[in-house]
Amino acid sequence: MQNSPVALPESITLSSKLSPLMAAEIFFDDACILDMDYFVKTLSSIQGKGVRPDLVSSIITHYASKWLPDMAADESERTIASFEDSPESITASWMKKRFFIETLVGILPQEKDSIPCNFLLRLLRVANMVNVDTGCLMELEKRISWQLDQASLKELMIPCFSHTSATLLDVELVRRLVTNFLGSDEVSKTGTSLLKVAKLVDSYLAEAAVDSQLMLSEFVALAGLLPSHARSTDDGLYRAIDTYLKAHPEVPKQDRKRLCSLIDSRKLSSEASLHASQNERLPVRAVIQVLLSEQSKVTKHIEWSGSLSGARSPGILGLELPARCLSKREMNVQQMEIKRLREDVLRLQSQCMAMEGQMEKMLEKNNCCFSWKGLGLRANKVGGLEREGELMVGVKAVGDTKAQLVRGRTSMKWRNSVS
Template sequence: MAAKTLEKNDRNWVVHSTTASDLIVQVGGSSFHLHKLPMVSRSGYLSRLVFERSNGGRDSSVKIQIDNLPGGAKAFESVVRFCYGWKVDLTSSNIAPLYCAAHFLEMGDDLEQGNLISKSEAFMSFLIFSSWKDTFRILNSCEAISLWAKELQILKRCSESIALKACTNLKDFGSGDDGANCLPEKLKVEEGADNWWFEDVSFLRIDHFIEVIQSMKTKGMNPVLVGSCMAHWTTKWLSKITFELDTPNRKNMAHQLQRVTTESLIRVLPTEENSVTCNFLLQLLKVGLVMQINSALLEGLDQRIAFMLEQCRVPDLLVKNHGGDDSVYDVGIISRVVEAYASLASSNLGPKILAVGRLVDGYLTQVARDEKLEVKSFQSLAKALPKDARYCDDNLYRAIDMFLKAHPNTTEEERESLCKFLEYHRLSKEAREHVMKNNRVPLKIATRFILLEQVNMMRSKTTSGVGSSFQRTKSQAILRANRKSLEKKWLKSQKEIKKMTKEVETMKAQLNDLQMCKLKLLKQLKICNV
């Protein structure tokens, strides 16, 4: 058949030939006016449909509708050119759709040796094996034909090729043209970097990225590198999404995609210890909470982060909020994981919990300066750990004082709710003195500290007196070994005990007087406020 050219007229493709067209193939919105002989001789699918619809008449024209051809009209145009024996330009961008279309149309070697399936297979295998860039182009071309690409193993082959190259030392690629073509140009700058492939992989769509990550884990890549790659990809992905913090629309396609993406990332996280950072996991947890992902995945993240807190530093906990009216950092999510840690550690409070206590107090100090941070958020995190998690409360007091300083408009009730965590005997002498002089501390708390300080001073004096008497009596006993002196010492101690009892009663009376004064002061303050 002397077919000359294939021309496009609007949405109609027409083969110019000396023979009239006897086959019309409708692909999507495009019509191809073709000839039966060259098409059915290479396509089992078309041959079967033409035979069914021709009703035995060779000269009757047949019309075929194809709605689900991989690659659509563009891929079918290349198929037509191949069937008519014309040159087909195979590239990394069209080879995957063409390979899938050839399988759909059943263009195997059983119909004709060197048919389109084998031709496209050979070219695609060459690209995947030899070229790093072309492998990514093939993956990108599979986005519109994901089901076919997955079924025909294109995604798996590309992912394994990328994983193999990423796991290979750069020096092993050689210096020739073929070796240089395997890798991206940026590698010429820094050949020693283990993460040279991060940037290229970060542009992959989530399903293709997951395929690559699974292939890398199968190849035995260092879990830390896998975790770092996932964090790099997630950072780029997070910058493109919008958090609908108030009322996320579950029916929204974008929301559904973000939810599936988050769940997919969590499921393929490397499980090895220290393979991913605490901050990365916190970012995933935050997104997961917003997207309302599977509760089991959230619980697993909570526990994994909780186990990491003992080795964390304050910067690891800094997760920013995305709303304009929110505090700079998300304190609520830290409260969540700290509560999970406290629950896990409740049965075994070892010395490591002190490290978590220092971490939480350091974090509170860091976020206390934020003017938008609410009292409830600060208070929730401050009480998330048991008292045994702190050796003393000096750091907690420092954080509370910084919060009060940055929030001068807090009410007396709010300040009291914050300062109720402070206990006199859990603060150092310097911290207690600061509390008593601090005008930001509520009057009730400052008064209590002053009274306790007086009690403590009286006890110290009494203890000192008893101790001196005891030392003198002991010396006399050693020197004289006299029973009479021991009796005198006992009588003297009894007198001192009675004296101390009277002093305690006097102090109680003084405390009552101070309490009455405090009540009067509070009444006066209320009258002034009115």
């Protein structure tokens, strides 16, 4: 018996008064049991009536979740009607899935943002699993890269189905998506969208870093794709790098330096800087750079506070007057506190510069080979290392100053992977 076109419900044509979900539900009251070819013909008829692209996409996404459980956003949406329930071989089931995916990609609306990015990522995951046509994969990757800033971390974590890769996640796929995003004329590479993609990449790297098979070159290639202005803060990148170093303790010193060179210490928060200054996995030069950046921030803050206290009128700086005038005793206490902070900063700067100069001398003396012995370190009874003389006093002063600078702040609750 030959199928005839399904009469389109009159309510679907009233696109301005119907939500995408309601349109999909109304359509599937009549068309849920249709085969793929008939679905395509009916959908073409719908598009010919001028239905909005977002309504068409809602029908496609609903249809895909009905017939292919892998496409459902939630397990509760999975239904009995699926390829997995048919008494066929795995090969035949995969062939049907491949045809299904390739057909869906061919009928997707061409308008940008008409299809949710997370749905496209689920489509790409199944497409990689069943090894669909290369042209179909490229089309999906292109459409995803247009709206990569709308993707979620959960959907971006696509497993690697290639036999030539040892990693669990398809890091190379994400690298291609980010590259296409940065090079596409369809997206704005400045502002909010770029910040969202940078945050997404840093979160992805933190998850991928726990894989012991992830190569350093793959990590650096993905982390270094984004321009420096893409990240408003480097806390996420630091967390990812620290996770990688913890999962790969055998990383040599030069590679650790290469990883830490990706971080801009000036863009670390106070909590991240405090964690980095006590992180034994980081190279000594990176730790000193973090301390110098924190010292610079505190110096600027003190200079700003001094200029504020010296101003005759707060209104000149656009500040509101305090609720009450400070007493002479309170002002003296404030001035003493600022003076102590300034002395602490100067002492910290002097000690850090002395340590850095001593390191430079050791590097030149030993042909750029860092020597712990040159810094006056000796093994203690428990096999650790401790500093002698003035260097030990300097480290204690640095620790005391850091404790004062971060006092009263809430410590960052780092993920379990960061100790």
